[in-house]
Amino acid sequence: MVKRFFLPLLLISFLPGLLTAQQYMTETGHAEFHSSVPLHSFTGVSNNLVGLINLDDATVDFYVDLTTFDTGINKRDKDMRETLETDQYPFTEFFGKLVSDFDIQDSSSQPATVRGEFTIHGVTREVEIDGTLQKTSEGLELQASWIINIEDYDIEPPGILFYRVDENQDVEIEATLTETEKTE
C-alpha cells in the first residue's frame, strides 16, 4: 500500500530533473534602454544578458550585470551605476513563467507573454511582459520590449543643475538562446 502510493509520487518528484529538458540558454543576449533627458536622448547597451528558458516547466530566467551597460560616455555610465547603486544591487533580473502557448514545431515568430518578478535596484515587482519567440535552427529567438517606470523601483532619477532623466525608460532585449543540456 505504502509502496503503491509513494513510488509514483517519488517518480513524479524526480521527473522534472530526469527528463531531457527542452532548455535554452544564452550568456550574450542584447539588452538596451533608451533614456530621454531634456533636449536629447541616449541609449545604454549591454551584450551580457544571461537568459534561460525551460519549455518543460515554462520557466523563464534572465539577468544582466548592470555594470556592463555602456552609454558611450563613461561619466554617464558612472552616473547610471551610482543611480542604480550597482555596488549594492549589481543585477537586474526577471524570473517567472511563460504564460502563453508556444508551439515548438512552428518556425514562425510567435507572440509570447511572460509573467513573473522583475527586480532592479533591490526592488521586486510583479510584471507581465509581451514579446515574441521564434524557433530557429540556432535555437530560440527572443525579442521583448517594455517600459520601466524607475520610480516604481525607488530609483531616483539623477537630476542636478541641468537635466533630469525621464522616469519612463524603454527597455528592449534581444537574444538567441541555444539548446543546452540540463546540467548544473
Next chain:
Amino acid sequence: MKQAILTAMILGMLTTTAFAQMERERVSPGGPIDEMFWAPNIVGMSTVQSLPANNLNVTIMHNFGIMNDDIFQNFFGMDFGATVRLGADYGITDRWSVGVGRTLIHRLYDFRTKYALLRQTASNSVPLSVSLKGDLGINTNQNGFSFEDRLNYFSSLMIARKLNDALTLQLTPMYAHFNTPRDGLQDFYAVGVGAEYRLSRRWAVIGEYYPVIGDRPAGTEDAFAIGVNIETGGHVFQLFLKSSNWHTEQHILAQNSDDFWNGDIRFGFNVNRVFQIGKN
C-alpha cells in the same frame, strides 16, 4: 522505508527547485577602476585619469586677479579680468589621448598627450594607476623671439592610488624645460602632490601643490590650489582658490610668483564637459 522515501522525495523536489534559478555571476568584478579622478585635471595638474576612446573632453579654465585689498570693491579679484585656457582632449584609445589648448597669457598654444601605463584595479591586482604626460607650449606673442625660443616643454609621470571610495592621492614627478632661460635657468623640477576627496557622488574637495626641487628663478613660489568639484553627470565644475595665474603645468611650476600663504589668492573655475564622438 516510509521515511527514506519521504527524504528521497524532498531531495528530489529540492533538486528541481535548485535548478530553477540560475546563479547570478558578475561579468568582471575586479576590473580597472574607471574613475580615479572626476576630471582630467585636479585644478591645473593633470590627473592619471584617462579619457575613453572617442570621448572628447573640453576644459575651459579660468582664474581671476589676486583677491586682496578691498575684495568687495574689486569683486573678489574678478574686476581684474580672467586668464582663460580653452582646451580639448580626445581619447584615441581608452589609454591614449591627445589635446590642444590656448591660453591668454603669452598667447600660448599647447599640444599635449597622455598615456595610461597602468590602471588600478578593483581587485587590487594592479595597485596603482600610472600615466605619462607630455606638453609642448608655444609662445605666440609678437615679441621678436625666434620660433625655437618660443618653445617650452613639460613632462610628468602621474602615480595615483585610490585608497578608498572617497580618497585618491597622486604624486607627480614633473619636469619643465624652457628654451628661453630665466635667471639663467631652463630646467625645472617638482614632485607635485594632488588629491581628490569625495564628500558625496556630487561633491569632492580637491587640492594640489607644486613643491619645486632645485634651483628656481628669483621671486617664484610653490604653487598651491584648493577647491571643490561638482559632478553633474555630463559636466564637472571645479571652483577653487589658487596661486599662479597659469593653467599649464610648466608655467605653474616655473613661473608662479604668487605666494598663496601670504595672501596671493585667486578665485578660479574650470568647466569640464565630455562629448561622445562616434558610436559606443
